[in-house]
Amino acid sequence: MRTYIIEVIMVSDYKENSLTLPGAIGLGTGVMISAGIFALLGQVAELAGIWFPLIFIAGGIVTGFSAYSYVKMSNEYPSAGGIGMFLAKAYGKGTITASAAMLMAISMVINQSLVARTFGTYTLQIFDGDQPGYLVPLLGVGLLTFAFLVNISGNSFIQTFTSIVSLLKIVGLVVFAIGGLWAAGFSFTPAEGSGSTPDTTVAGIIAAVALTILSFKGFTTITNSGSEIVEPKKNVGRAIIVSILISLVVYLILAWTVSTSLPLSRIIEARDYSLAEAARPAFGDYGVWFTVAIAIIATISGIIASVFAVSRMLAMLTNMKLIPHSHFGMPGKIQKHTLVYTIVLAMVLTVVFDLSRIASVGAILYLVMDMIIHWGVFKKLRGKVKANKGIVLTALILDAIVLSAFLWIKAKTDLLIVGVSILFIIVVFIGEHFFLRRTTQE
Template sequence: MSVNNKDKDKITLSGAIAMGTGVMIGAGIFTLTGEIANYAGPYFIIAFTLAGCVSALTSYTYVKMSNSYPSSGGVAKILTKVYGNSSIAAWGALLMLFSMIINQSLVARTFANYLSRSSFLTISSSSIPYVATALVIFSFFINILSNQAIQKFQFIGAFFKAIGLFLLAIGGLAASGVDINAIIPQSEVDNVSILNILGSIAVGVLAFKGFTTITNSGGEITDPKKNIGKAIKYTIIICISVYLLVTFAVSNSLSINEIISAKNYTLAEAARPTYGEFGVNITIFVALISTFTGIVASMFAVSRMLTMLTKMDLVPHKHFGLPGNIQKHLLVYITVITALLTLVFNVSRIAAMGAFFYLVMDILIHYGVFKYANRKEVHFNSLLLIFSIVIDVIIFLGLFWIKIEEDPWLIIYSIAGMSLIYFIERFYLKKVNI
């Protein structure tokens, strides 16, 4: 009976796809459309497409490793398989974890930004950080439910967001027509440099990194060796299709200057020319559902990844007298960190910082698998891994250079944060003699 109950609480293939798309679409299309346009200008559709291609390429390593070693630790499991229980492995795993936590802050801010534009609830711009923090706390309570309840919650959210985005895209294209210049602009390109394009791709990768949510929940998925790879593939295909359709509609509804001006709530403004105020409110409603389900899905994956790291003695843990198991404790800590980031940083800073953390971790993954993976257990194409590393380094440096000129303090915060995580891990692992 207990075995049946355990299987019943597993995540199905469709549930894994819903979870992955929940994170991607929640963070990606609503949050990053304006941010990417801010970097790439009229080339933002091309930048979005290239970001999807980069994510599809780099997911190859995760699929190969997850097929061989399915685990709820996901990225952490991959890192420990190639680097052992070392400070590098723990550092890489925590970079992934913090990039996801940073992403949760990004999505929470987006929720509040869209809500502030609605006509059904009035909130001031100064209240946005507090509304976003309230969402983070509410998402914590959803996450203390069972896997099955979370899966049903994701299905409902995925349905509403798919219908809403489809109507927005089709309506926008039908009303404004199809203009191929939206993809390949003929003007307004003088101020867009290669660095801008590279930076936009680096930020755009955040819109697709939700596939790691699937690898981080690998141990919870039914028939993981078969379904993890399928779930990642279908999730990326679905999201690229949705992003292209919606961004194409947005570019046909608004000028690039209008997109950038409304970068925190671009899709809501894009609905106005076609659907009027009613369409704006419907789009906001879809955005609220998308961002909410995105945070819930991300918290679900992060808590399981951190639970595994804790059980492996790769990260320190203290109960502080809290009731419940380790996972529940970690959900509390994740919620607190996410809330603090949400209160302190704006959307642009959160997006760039998340990209830095994620890309460093991604490079560690590809290099570790290429250099140290057991090739009898993991079969992969070495050239694809080398190409993934080169692409990651190029787009990382592009965004890094942009931020050095625009926001040097963000570079300092990011380097300090990554360094602090590394040295804390190194000290802790020496202390426990691992």
């Protein structure tokens, strides 16, 4: 049996004890409570029908099972490489590790483009009339540029900024939700359906869970900063659990607010900005402006936290010689280079794809990677990390069911996205295989 030696090359950008527990929670919620509720709520409603708020509970449950593997791995192997290091421990420095880590990194970059377009879409809601279509990607690119500037400012500034902004947006969203429910007499009633709304199917409901999982996956941001968190073996797990619970509560009350404020057909019609539209009946333009302000705050914190995590993950994978890297004449550390790559790719995706397709590709790539993580823990590491095999196997099965339903629904409505996602996964695995074989030979 071949033995793999995992080389971890520490660089000065990774500073131990530079992230506190509140800072880690701020990073996690900063990524989750952004595009998740602002961009995906309408898409979830389109798939799940009038009871779509309950889908967020289902997504939280599936995410809870999934998070178990990450918490156990983080307790045993806290690392700035996060998921990349977890995969290396389970599968060694081979094609599976490199490919799955790349899928995770790309899904995070896709999420950044989702957040960027959400920022542009909501910002334009404060202006009357139709706006030129190019403004949404233009505003998104501007946000990504700002995120780049913040991320080169250092860890202490990032955690302070994201923690404060995360608190502001959570308070703002709770105020909005309570105000909306108060205007509706605190009646938790499902949105009114009509003959114009799509028929709800079991497959559609399960597929909707895939999108809610995408809105929760920001907890992985915390694992990618493991070695930088104070007392990581204790605080990484705590930060993950608290972040998921906070996000679930916020998602649920906001979904019910939208459900009681708008008919289902209007939620689906305004799916890219349904939260802002839900504020209009009760509060008029002032409600829309307030919601847009919260959306801007949420997306800014989300993009900064996500860029922070994925650039460090890519740098660690580069140091482990699992992915190709070129300086392209740029000075400085590898992490600065991966930060540039992350921002540039996110900008391209922001310009090329719309919100629905971005979310679909991100969900598919993430679920495939997540299943690879669970299989690695179940088959290789459950004894080492003291994981309950029943919980890990349940997480794997739930992911498989949700992914299958999502692929089935998308194959009937947008076959191109399914084809592109599958082709991309194949290309990543083949590309990594030949890259690693060439590196070994050299």
